[in-house]
Amino acid sequence: MRLTVLLTVLVLVFVPPPVLAHDPAEHGSNHASAAGVPGDPNAPTRTIEIAMREGDGKMLFAPNTIDVTVGEQVRFKLVNEGEVEHEFVLGTPQEITEHAEMMQAMPDMKHSDPNAARLQPKATSDIVWKFTSAGAFEFACLIPGHREVGMVGRVVVR
Numbered sequence: 001m002r003l004t005v006l007l008t009v010l011v012l013v014f015v016p017p018p019v020l021a022h023d024p025a026e027h028g029s030n031h032a033s034a035a036g037v038p039g040d041p042n043a044p045t046r047t048i049e050i051a052m053r054e055g056d057g058k059m060l061f062a063p064n065t066i067d068v069t070v071g072e073q074v075r076f077k078l079v080n081e082g083e084v085e086h087e088f089v090l091g092t093p094q095e096i097t098e099h100a101e102m103m104q105a106m107p108d109m110k111h112s113d114p115n116a117a118r119l120q121p122k123a124t125s126d127i128v129w130k131f132t133s134a135g136a137f138e139f140a141c142l143i144p145g146h147r148e149v150g151m152v153g154r155v156v157v158r
């Protein structure tokens with residue numbers, strides 16, 4: 001009896017379920033984030049518009065604080081209202097810091113990750129993201145100098 005259960009468990013663990021073959025995450029970058037998973041465009045989602053702006057020596061996201069519940073999917077509707085290029089990168093504070101260091105070394109690095117977008121002035125872009133665990137996450141513009149003058153926001157998931 002125990003052996004049968006064990007064998008069943010082994011089969012379940014080692015046979016890849018074919019339904020997962022079309023998981024959207026597999027088509028994107030493998031640069032996953034602990035902040036969650038790429039969203040499903042066909043699933044229910046809450047839209048949050050976030051403007052990118054600069055002026056008076058500051059650069060910012062508006063709003064820059066967002067509250068989300070665990071398991072919720074969010075469509076970030078990004079609008080660059082500024083005069084210069086900006087980006088939006090979502091992740092844990094540690095991921096953002098590591099990414100920022102990489103950007104200092106390679107300022108022209110382009111992102112194709114599902115948790116990031118780069119916008120020319122007046123451009124718009126959407127990121128659909130599902131927050132799967134509780135915690136405090138960040139979104140930031142990692143173009144060198146931008147985060148340092150305020151271009152960072154916070155997502156609290158609970």
Ligand SMILES: [Cu+2]
Nearest residue numbers: 086087141146
């Ligand atoms: Cu920026």
